[in-house]
Amino acid sequence: MSLPVCQTFPIQVFKHCKTVCFLNHGLSYMQDYYDLLGVSRNASRSEIKTAYRRLARQYHPDINREQGAEDKFKDIANAYEVLSDEDKRSLYDEHGEAGLKGFASEEAAYASSFDLFESLFETLDGMESIGGFDGMGFRSKRGRRVQGPDEQQELCLEFLEAIFGASKDVSVTRLENCTNCKGSGIKPGTKPKKCRKCGGKGQISSSMFTPLGEFRQVFPCNSCGGAGQSITTCNTCRGEGRVRKKTTLRLEVPAGVQSGNQIRVRSEGSVGRRGGPRGDLVVSIYVQPHQHLKRDGNNIRTTCKISYIDAIIGTTVTVPSITGKAELKIPAGIQPDTTLVMARKGAPALGKPNNRGDQLVHIQVDIPRHVSGEERTLIEQLSKLRHGQPINV
Template sequence: MPDKDFYQVLGVNRDASDSEIKKAYRKLAIQFHPDKNPGNKEAEEKFKEISAAFDILKDPEKRSKYDQFGHDAFRGGHSSGGVDPFDLFKDVFGGGGGRGGFGSIFEDFFGGGGGGRASEGVSGNDLRVTVSISLEQSASGVEKEIKYSRHLECSECEGSGSADGSSKTMCPTCGGVGQVASNQGFISIRRTCPTCNGSGVKIENPCNSCSGQGRKKSSDSVKVKIPAGIHDGSRLCSRNRGDAGPQKGPFGDLYVDVQVKAHDLFERDEDDLFHELFIPFTLSTLGGTVETPTLDGKVTLKIPPGTPCNKTFRIRDKGMPNLRSPSHRGDLYVKIVIEVPKNLNKEQRQKLVDYGLSCGEEDLSSESGILDKAKRFFDGDN
């Protein structure tokens, strides 16, 4: 499969919502479906491409892996659910049995799947929240308590949706399947049954507290352990912490998007950190030692005589811990920035003039004299 960016394939931004991704795929799938483009190999390949992209981005777990590792997440060592478009679409292109036809592709949009029985229950929605942490917390790992709202089982009916003593019967609209199908031309569309909301049963006497849903909106909280070395934009999953399904249906999951705030002193690139250290030109000329900050506190850095501007020093193991191997850390790169004095008093200026004369400097004008030459030297332009 060509390494095309899946978001670009669907024409959506990387922060697109699930509904935006589904809408983009539905539009492209209709446009390039082989039934509408018979004999058009280019359209067929395009359809495979957009469908493979949708298969990854519609799944929160696969999408998280793709956001972090790109296409490498589904190759070789990352055997975490790779997608072969020819296997994915064998039903569409005549590869064998199954549900077949264009309708099966669209089941994802309309509550579909393989048509599970109502006794399995309708799953609750997955939820997403965002938590912000500092770079220091990302380096050490942190536990965060997240407060959010979700649907929980109704305490009055214990999640059944029925009032005490009331009975349930098979839904007459969907026959207990939880879905109804309709044909629109060559497209077969499955939707959640409007009568039973996907449960497959009809409640004779609904619970007054939850109106037969078996769940109510409630406040909740969960403690999430954020591992050391986590990157900005990473996503964690807390199983069964999403919405409860209607009428004792299984819980959805809670996805936690981690946002690492920008730092005042350090820039991050993978596991390495970068810092600009300002020093006086006398120190860069004569050499000496200076303290530089790290995430673990200040360390002493030796400055050799004649150190030019933009010289970068590497301090090993003072970067970020590796997410998969926290005992291994990146490095800290310190780039030297030389501060050239702007406001010299008369005595300071005369001493620099004397230094210039001792070096054979003849032109000591304010525009092109020793100060400008010194500035060019310390900026690395000599």
């Protein structure tokens, strides 16, 4: 079967590693936009945006290396661009793709699937841990201010420090601006020069002709990383502009924290690229166990063992508490495994120091396995008295 004559359409040259093609007029391979995003035709803009963000992460070619991922990424970006715009969506719903032709050249710059991705993912979680995407399809970060990453640290607290709060020193190794190049990444005494390979454009392109038309690919320059400039890198930071340094910070731990809680300290993480703002310091709390006390939410649990005689006639005992020793009255006739409540003697709620839990004291009755002869005689007499029998004096 012969193909129709290839007609000329306006070409959009993208700034990233992506393919632009002239398709033969009349050939249509576009899937329904709603099906592409996996949403219904009455989906809200919020639902459409959520679906796009999920699929864009999944199929971005810098993350997904499978064959066809890049084409899928472009298709879902095109679908989102249409369905997120009320006017375009209305035309598409009424006339299909044919109704959108008037928008093609007018907004071609925004039609770039990669630009659209960046507009919604200005700071993609984990971007730096994947290598920053430099030279992988995003604009080069050289010269662009980027917020620094968060730093993670663990802090071990004693039991009572977690209850009442504490001021603790935390040792952190974080990225700081290189003092040699002042964060620029450029060797002192040198200046950036126009990249010879790309002529300062930051991009190189190649074309390929196929039966379907011309395909043009645009790549970030692998010599300058897409910056359009070549530099002599700083010997200290090797062009990064940042170096890791150890520092000690004073952390005010609030009262009522527990193991597993995290404290986020704003702007105490690593410094950003090229003077970008700092990330945060995230401190994970671990609380050491106490010898006698146990945390149960905002309540404090402990165990008290009493004799069977004290259980019968009652007594007053001393129990450990978060404030030291405390007296607890044991009522006469208390049963084994009873829990007594010491109101508002527990831990404060996190962020609400006046809202305190209780101390719960679990009573254990100690029944002896062996008794002396005299004690046994007295117990037997007590038993007879209990059952209305005469006692031998």
